[in-house]
Amino acid sequence: MITAILRSLRTGVVTVRYPAQPTQPPERFRGPPQIRPGTFFDALPPSSVCPSGAIVGGPSEPKYSIDIARCIFCGRCAEQSRDGAIEIGRDFELSAKKRESLVMEVENGADGRSSQLLPLPTEEQVAKRIRQTLGRSLQLRHLDSGSCNACDWELTALLNPVYDVRRLGIDFVASPRHADGVIVTGSVTRNLETAVRRTYDAVPEPRVVIAVGACAASGGIVGRGYASAGGIGEVLPVDVHIPGCPPRPEAIIFGILLAVGRLCERRR
Amino acid sequence: MAESTSKLEENLRSLLSNRAGFESGPRPQDLTVRLTRAEDVPAAAQALCTQGLSFAMLVATDEEASAERDLKVRYIFEPGTESTLPRPDIFVTVVASLDVAHPELPSISSNVPSANWHEREAKDLFGIAFTDHPDLRPLVLHDGWPQGLYPLRKKFDGSQRCAVELAEEFPHLLVEGEGVLEVPVGPIHAGIIEPGHFRFSTVGEKILHLEPRLFYTHRGLEKRVEGLTVDDAFYVVERICGVCSVSHGLGFCEATEQIARVDVPARGRAIRTLALELERLYNHVGDIGNIPAGAGYHYGTSAGARMKEGLQQLNERLTGNRFLRGLVTPGGVRLDVTSELVRSIESALSVIEEALDNLMDRIENNASVLDRLDTTGILRQKDAINLGVTGVAARASGVDRDARRDHPHVAYADDNGPRVSVVTSLDGDVHARLSLRAAEARESMRIIRALLASLPQGPLHVAVPKVLSTSGIGLCAIESPRGAALHWLRIDANGRVDRYHLRSASYANWPAVPLAAQNDIIPDFPLINKSFELCYSCTDR
Numbered sequence: 001m002i003t004a005i006l007r008s009l010r011t012g013v014v015t016v017r018y019p020a021q022p023t024q025p026p027e028r029f030r031g032p033p034q035i036r037p038g039t040f041f042d043a044l045p046p047s048s049v050c051p052s053g054a055i056v057g058g059p060s061e062p063k064y065s066i067d068i069a070r071c072i073f074c075g076r077c078a079e080q081s082r083d084g085a086i087e088i089g090r091d092f093e094l095s096a097k098k099r100e101s102l103v104m105e106v107e108n109g110a111d112g113r114s115s116q117l118l119p120l121p122t123e124e125q126v127a128k129r130i131r132q133t134l135g136r137s138l139q140l141r142h143l144d145s146g147s148c149n150a151c152d153w154e155l156t157a158l159l160n161p162v163y164d165v166r167r168l169g170i171d172f173v174a175s176p177r178h179a180d181g182v183i184v185t186g187s188v189t190r191n192l193e194t195a196v197r198r199t200y201d202a203v204p205e206p207r208v209v210i211a212v213g214a215c216a217a218s219g220g221i222v223g224r225g226y227a228s229a230g231g232i233g234e235v236l237p238v239d240v241h242i243p244g245c246p247p248r249p250e251a252i253i254f255g256i257l258l259a260v261g262r263l264c265e266r267r268r
Numbered sequence: 269m270a271e272s273t274s275k276l277e278e279n280l281r282s283l284l285s286n287r288a289g290f291e292s293g294p295r296p297q298d299l300t301v302r303l304t305r306a307e308d309v310p311a312a313a314q315a316l317c318t319q320g321l322s323f324a325m326l327v328a329t330d331e332e333a334s335a336e337r338d339l340k341v342r343y344i345f346e347p348g349t350e351s352t353l354p355r356p357d358i359f360v361t362v363v364a365s366l367d368v369a370h371p372e373l374p375s376i377s378s379n380v381p382s383a384n385w386h387e388r389e390a391k392d393l394f395g396i397a398f399t400d401h402p403d404l405r406p407l408v409l410h411d412g413w414p415q416g417l418y419p420l421r422k423k424f425d426g427s428q429r430c431a432v433e434l435a436e437e438f439p440h441l442l443v444e445g446e447g448v449l450e451v452p453v454g455p456i457h458a459g460i461i462e463p464g465h466f467r468f469s470t471v472g473e474k475i476l477h478l479e480p481r482l483f484y485t486h487r488g489l490e491k492r493v494e495g496l497t498v499d500d501a502f503y504v505v506e507r508i509c510g511v512c513s514v515s516h517g518l519g520f521c522e523a524t525e526q527i528a529r530v531d532v533p534a535r536g537r538a539i540r541t542l543a544l545e546l547e548r549l550y551n552h553v554g555d556i557g558n559i560p561a562g563a564g565y566h567y568g569t570s571a572g573a574r575m576k577e578g579l580q581q582l583n584e585r586l587t588g589n590r591f592l593r594g595l596v597t598p599g600g601v602r603l604d605v606t607s608e609l610v611r612s613i614e615s616a617l618s619v620i621e622e623a624l625d626n627l628m629d630r631i632e633n634n635a636s637v638l639d640r641l642d643t644t645g646i647l648r649q650k651d652a653i654n655l656g657v658t659g660v661a662a663r664a665s666g667v668d669r670d671a672r673r674d675h676p677h678v679a680y681a682d683d684n685g686p687r688v689s690v691v692t693s694l695d696g697d698v699h700a701r702l703s704l705r706a707a708e709a710r711e712s713m714r715i716i717r718a719l720l721a722s723l724p725q726g727p728l729h730v731a732v733p734k735v736l737s738t739s740g741i742g743l744c745a746i747e748s749p750r751g752a753a754l755h756w757l758r759i760d761a762n763g764r765v766d767r768y769h770l771r772s773a774s775y776a777n778w779p780a781v782p783l784a785a786q787n788d789i790i791p792d793f794p795l796i797n798k799s800f801e802l803c804y805s806c807t808d809r
Contacts, residue, residue, distance in 0.1 A: 026588070027585075051503035151510070152462060157573075
């Protein structure tokens with residue numbers, strides 16, 4: 001016992017300070033693909049380059065868009081674009097309340113160059129406010145609606161000594177009846193649809209729904225098919241979408257904090 | 269054809285006399301046995317078993333559009349544990365052709381229990397009737413799936429959605445008697461874990477019978493990849509399971525490379541091997557931490573979680589993804605291991621090594637933890653063999669199997685590649701599975717260090733055409749953190765995926781969990797379950 005205590009003292013604090021202190025993902029981290037403004041439209045890769053169908057449009061079409069909610073962050077579009085038309089970003093704080101605000105769209109201008117239609121709105125402002133005002137706890141029920149388990153393991157990681165989200169007043173509870181909302185992973189399989197609805201119904205109002213990862217946020221690479229509904233948005237009203245495949249733990253923290261703001265709004 | 273295969277073929281020819289045709293394939297050393305009549309499947313299975321082979325997986329295919337206009341069932345066997353080491357790296361495929369209108373053949377599940385789920389799955393997804401099957405309840409498709417609709421038949425439109433009907437009670441074995449109580453658990457569990465339903469029949473705390481119901485996370489991924497280029501399908505396969513991302517992605521790539529007839533360069537193979545071992549390592553140390561959670565030993569849980577986190581951060585430095593996604597690619601690997609990263613790996617390993625020794629030392633000297641681990645959830649060797657259990661669960665029950673040695677892949681197949689010393693234990697309880705993981709984690713660290721010390725120079729990958737110019741079948745086994753995962757891939761004449769089937773290690777091992785839990789107490793089930801640590805996602809697909 002005493003050696004365990006001494007070992008713990010020697011180790012010191014291993015917990016990160018995020019979100020109070022920003023973090024830098026490692027050099028090879030792949031963030032969202034970004035269309036470089038002013039790039040020639042014909043330098044963009046065809047939509048078929050994307051294995052999860054996140055790209056709509058093409059070099060010879062009037063518009064071109066990348067859906068970050070559907071993106072699996074493989075980097076293939078950047079690899080196969082010419083002249084760096086698509087760059088891989090480094091941002092991981094990508095969560096958004098509105099599904100549409102995760103779609104980055106450019107228009108084919110008269111000069112053949114792209115012009116931004118809807119810039120990817122950063123939720124940074126909102127998040128800053130939440131960071132300042134966070135004092136409210138959020139108790140969430142995890143709901144696996146048919147994930148590959150990567151997002152699930154990242155939720156587990158939130159409870160490890162390094163991220164320890166309980167320090168932020170966030171925790172995962174055993175029963176939906178004790179929860180302020182559900183945090184959903186997976187694209188909603190046919191075999192889980194009933195369980196998903198029942199779990200949500202058991203959460204008292206007001207409640208939030210947080211979609212973690214590409215599958216929950218949009219269907220992701222699984223998409224819609226005989227066994228998959230194509231995202232939690234097809235079944236439940238979603239309050240926050242957290243892109244990623246899977247999103248790294250700090251990206252999930254960011255998304256949950258965004259949801260806290262939403263919960264405050266709803267309780268007003 | 270290898271000498272061992274010719275001898276086997278000779279024996280099988282005499283056993284099956286004129287009832288089958290023989291050819292080599294899918295790999296040069298493999299054997300394919302084409303049965304003239306599907307009714308002979310049990311006889312063929314029996315013949316193979318007498319030759320020391322054991323059942324590995326079943327692959328059904330819809331070939332209605334081909335000249336043969338049939339459905340085919342392939343029973344794939346591999347050398348079993350009764351054959352002497354070193355076992356030849358061969359697969360024997362028994363092919364039966366079925367009439368599309370009335371696909372029917374006799375089941376082998378009564379004699380080969382490991383085929384049970386495979387046949388039920390083929391019934392659900394292809395509508396194949398297995399006569400005399402001991403358990404014909406639906407397996408993969410749950411509530412209200414329309415009769416006569418088979419999603420993996422080619423004429424079924426994969427985008428078709430069928431309404432979900434309210435769940436009825438699922439048919440299961442009813443245990444009756446005074447004081448017998450049924451405890452339903454799941455599919456949505458209290459912790460952050462994957463969905464599955466467990467129906468315990470208990471008296472007091474004691475489990476009399478456990479019936480699991482899985483396939484809640486069935487996403488239809490094998491249908492999803494049909495018609496795709498291997499390049500696109502790879503990203504789907506890499507995402508069948510989070511914690512097996514490298515293993516499954518790699519298995520798909522190896523099957524593809526067999527068909528495309530390309531050889532991955534030495535450096536690419538070494539880095540793939542490194543990734544496989546890093547995947548095993550972060551899983552094993554994480555599992556070692558999760559087992560004490562079931563015994564209320566939170567120090568162990570925290571220590572394990574920290575080790576796993578350290579390794580996942582290392583994964584992200586190496587590949588840009590904490591699950592090592594984005595490294596493996598058909599033809600090789602996409603990212604190099606720089607000398608700076610070599611140093612990162614080495615320093616991470618020395619931290620993990622010390623922390624692992626410390627944690628294992630604490631567990632082994634903690635009487636109250638050991639009391640929960642010892643003699644809990646025993647899987648007997650005989651059951652492990654009969655059910656075709658694989659990986660840690662098999663080796664902890666004295667079954668000496670490891671695909672890294674028995675079906676050598678990546679650098680394990682190289683003459684100067686790493687040699688795995690396979691660890692086994694005879695106890696078969698939770699403690700054995702825990703200790704075995706620690707031993708295997710140390711072995712992984714040894715292999716990683718050996719790989720880093722002699723990384724071959726040269727290119728990382730070779731080109732694999734986006735649309736393959738060759739058609740054919742690829743078959744391989746990869747030792748994933750949970751055990752051997754088998755991949756079967758067929759590319760059609762258009763160079764696209766015609767059929768892909770994964771038999772994950774978890775798929776093979778799930779039927780063993782209820783056996784191991786029988787006669788234990790309900791509070792020990794989380795421990796037993798965690799000691800197997802099976803993925804639902806790669807079972808359900």
